[in-house]
Amino acid sequence: MSAPLTFPPLMYGEEAQGGAALEHACLRATMGCDAGLIAYRPDPATLEAALVFAPEVPLAQAMAMLPACGVGFQNALGALAPPEVAVHLDWDGGIRINGASCGRFRAIASELDPAKVPDWLVIGWTLPLYPMSEDMGATPDQTALYAEGCADVEPPALLEAWARHTLNWITRWEQDGPAPLHAEWRGLAHGIGEETTQNGQSGTFLGIDEAFGMLLRDDATTHLIPLTTLLEDSP
Template sequence: MTEPTFPPLMSGLAVTGSADPFETACNRAIVGCDAGLVVYNTAADRLSAALVLTPDVPLAKAVAMLPLCAIGLQNALGALAPPEVAVHLEWEGGIRLNGGRCGSFRMAASDNTPEVEPRWLVVGFFLPLLILGEGGDRPDETALFEEGCADVDPVRLLESWARHTLNWIARWEEGGNKPLHAEWRGLAHGIGEVIEVQGHSGVFLGIDEDFGMLLRDETSTRSLPLTLLLET
């Protein structure tokens, strides 16, 4: 398989077999590595990758990198997939292709205190390429190649994700969350629906200025901070 080429300010590290790029990226960040490291695994049935970041803002602001990286993937799929393929994003990091669940994003940081500037932040994703086994076991789940994207090269998709993500980081550094908000709202899945998130249920109204989920129940509207999604 062709090795991916990453844009300036990014570097690549391939892992193979059952190695998890997200765990590898976190371990590299813990011992110390440059920001922009992309750890990736292009397995036969899935594409997974993780990006190491070193934000210079408090964690409550830095976690905007999760939806930012997700937008980068949506933009990459928009450029490479057939035009009839619809890609939407869940607040919790889930990816939707033509309405079906198709992988997700996750994130971790050096410190989970919202007011503290983290030494590092890692955002990763996995995207199933093929459904192995009986697809009827999980009728709400799908895979990239099942949705008319068999001609999408995973390596080219990885390269495109890196470029689009880097572009969005530059826009975020210049304009803050405003352009990110505008893009994400047009891609959001589930707004206006009753959902359950992190043990809370209600109508998903949208997001606040820091991408917190606005959730309305029978008595009040609350904001669930994006930091709730950080893994330990």
């Protein structure tokens, strides 16, 4: 990515040097960088990006940025990929292309208490561009972008489109609340109505609550698994 990337207002980019984009973004966040930083790492085989937020609401609400970034990615790739390519999202941050796993989103924050306002929140994603092995039949549930008919999707264009679409959903969330994002995400969600296991609990994935927590129904009751359980420790 030798040419400068173009991001929308309030967003700016930095190439991660010698490390993962998520780690770079977290480091910059701890140093007090402005919100809107997009760290990216243009590895030839994998595309990585991470966006820094400075939430003004408790972490439980701020975690809506995970599905917002996911929906932004789906909208971006959906606009650039051939129309027959299907892009869906797992509740836990997984990305699916044509039904197979293809990268994922991750979340790290300065604060783990859902009731507190964190100093920063970073949402990052990794997308494999090429298969790890030529024998894709050995791992039919795993895929890569260019193995799914997306050879014409250029990483810089995808990064720029993701930033634009994500900013649109952040703005809508701020102005209209979670309902529009909730409706959009539910239409893209993978596995609703199916049996799944999350955080050691198994049951039927019924959908999500207003705060995007997973509703998981077993034989006895319906469990609520908050999005904050997906947070990882800071690197």
